[in-house]
Amino acid sequence: MQRSLLALAVASLALAGCSKEDAPPPAAEAPAVSHVAPPPVTDHSFGPEISAEDFAAHVQTLASDEFEGRAPGGPGERKTIEYIQGHFERLGLQPGNGDSWLQAVPMVETTAAPDTSLTLHLGDEARALVFGKEMVIGTRTGQPEVVLDHSELVFVGYGVHAPELGWNDYEGLDVKGKTVVMFVNDPGFHTGDESLFEGRRMTYYGRWTYKFEEAARQGATGALIVHDDAGAGYGWGVVENSWTGPQFDLPTSVDPEPRLPLQGWITQEVAQALFAHAGLDLRAQYQAATQRGFKSVPLNAAISTTLRSSTREAVSNNVLGLLPGRTRPDEVVIYMAHWDHLGRSFGGVGDRIFNGAVDNATGVAGILEIAEMFATQPAPERSVLFLAVTLEESGLLGSKYYASNPVIPLHKTVATINIDAIQPIGPTRDFVVVGKGSSELEDILAPIAAAQGRVLVEESQPEVGMYFRSDHFNFAKAGVPSLYAKGGVDHREHGREYGMELVRDYTANRYHKPGDHFDPNWDLRGIVDDLDALYQVGRELVTSDRWPEWYEGNPFRAAREASMRDAGAN
Structure with a gap:
């Protein structure tokens, strides 16, 4: 999943609640987790059916230490690309970009x-914030040096400008030369007020990517x-x-959107000290920022x-x-998954390789297994493109580049299915559709899930x-109907x-951490059902000749209609 959100909470946190028809039995003990990444599988014979054994072999290899955490631009990328391309060739697929298997993404x-370090000036006090422990900062401009000298801090609530909702946290504010401070998520989150944005359901205005984009535009x-843990989801x-x-x-020549010279995060503890210096209570400001007509507040820092x-x-x-x-x-119908992860750290002690077994060796293994099924069946009427994208953990950049430079026009792209x-x-009664209620792809999935004894649910x-x-x-x-669905949490045998x-354990101990290893004890029956x-x-x-549409009222429907x-x- 997308790093530092970045932009997608934890992938596992999207898993939904269970059917209420049966009270679950007492929870079984979760399987033990290996702490050493197994070596690549080199002698596995892959079969034509989607199988737990084939899926496990793919994940074990892609998440092995030999692949070094699959960082873009490093030796792990070369190994990963060779692995994916090799299996595409084995299946008899054709290169998907003219005569090439690759689409170069400049970065x-x-x-x-x-x-x-970052110095926080609170009156006469100068507090040096520790990188990583109290703050993280960076630049996305490509500049080798960015200097800020006493850049004034201004609190802008949730940092949202949503004209269609009558909301503007920047109303009457000139932020040139200043640094804005804002909360993660959007104004409806901390109140749960369903009339405010979408209540607790995050809109795009709540994503950190949007907030930095808007600050740059301002x-x-x-x-x-x-x-904050709850607002960020991690x-x-x-x-x-x-x-x-x-x-x-992406370089500015490819993606010319305005960018901030400096962007980053601060901890709750730092924010409390900052707001207290300005005579503000941090908790009270969470509520103040959810009120219509909120006005920005100078922090005197x-x-x-x-x-x-x-x-x-x-x-x-x-x-x-x-x-x-x-x-x-x-x-064309596109199956896609991102192949990249966080690479490795060369500092510290112990395991410093971010193997990314769940995130997202499972997705790559998934599209390889589905590709094997398609390749061994009669040729379909429409084309199928299997797309393994890079730089997801850096802001969905590989898919962003493809969407701007598609090999088959987007108005000819029937749908995308993301893994x-x-x-x-393990096997579950629920099947999570992230963003449920979006498109007619759900109408296709629902009877398929029902035949497996499963029900579609939204993320919890x-x-x-x-x-x-x-x-x-x-x-x-860009308007293309897109499905992002995966198994839930209501285990058929052990309950919700x-x-x-298992989700809590993954979130706490492995998500975007070196502990995200392949585990031979995994119960893969549910994943086989999903795939x-x-x-x-x-x-x-x-x-078929079916063209699924976005449901009426979906914000992406207009883009599809305009594209067509x-x-x-027709």
Whole structure:
């Protein structure tokens, strides 16, 4: 899942509640977790069916130490690309980008100096904040040095400008040369007021990516988000792991959106001291910022830093395998998963490789298993593109680049099906659709799930904004109906609490941490069910002339209609 959110809460937190028809039995003990990444599988014979054994072999290899955490631009990328491309070739797929298996994604890699510090000026007091422990900062401009000298701090609530909702936290404010301080999530979150934005369900205005984008549009020099576990959907450790080390962006020549010279996060403890100095109670400001007509508040404080970064321009790669359609090859259904993870840390002691078994070796294994099913069946009417994208953990950049540079036009893209961070909980009664109520793809999935004895449910914690934190979102913004669905937590044999405990354990101990290893004790029966269901959704689309639509009232419906209209499509 997307790093430091970045942008998608924890992937596992999107898992939904269970059916209430049966009281669950006492929770069984969760399987033990291996703390050493097993070596790659080199002698496995893959079969044509979706199977737990084949899936496990893919995950074990991709999440092995040999792949070094699959960081973009490093040796782990080369191994990962070779692995995915090798299996595409074995299956008889065609290169998905003309005569190439790859789509080069230009990137800028920026790494803040290890001695980075940020000075917080509170009147006569100058407090040096520790990088990683009290704050994280960086620049996405590609500049090797960014200097802020007593940049004035201004509290802007949730940092939202939503004209259609009559909301503007920047009303009457000139932030040029200043650094804005804001809360994560959006104004409806801490109140639960369903009339305010979407209540506890996060909108895109609640994503940290949006907040930095808006601060840049407003002309701010810097922006700092106040972290809180509930609003972000994850602890400070996830922020620290995700924002230290190399950070990646698309170059401004490819993505010309305005960018902040400095952006980052501060801890609750730092924020409490900052607000107290200004005579403000932090808790009271959470409530004040949810009121219509909220006005920005000067914090009577400033920050200074000389942020030095090493930068380099490089290229990472999306990997594309194409199964051409027999009668309508220009129409395509896309299965996608991000192959990248956080790489490795060269400091500290102990295990420093972020193997990313669940996040997202499971997704790559999933599209490989589905590709195997398609490749061994009669050729479909429409094409199927298997797309393994890069730089998801850096802001969904690989999918963003593809959506701007598609190999098959988006108005000819029937749908996308995204697979990201599938939890190995075992067979469940529930099937989570992240952003449930979005498109007619759910109408296709529902009877398939019912035949498995499962019911579609929404994510249990919509406040963490999972819909905006995985690669399907870039396609949705462009109007392409997109499905992001995976197994839930209501275990058929052990009940809901058993599944929830596995989710909590993963979130606390492995998500974006070195502990995200493959475990040979995983119960993969539920994942096999998930992949079979998603295969059937795609099969229905590529063997018919159906064009699923966004439901009436969905915000992405207009983009689809405009795309089809502009292309002269029916």
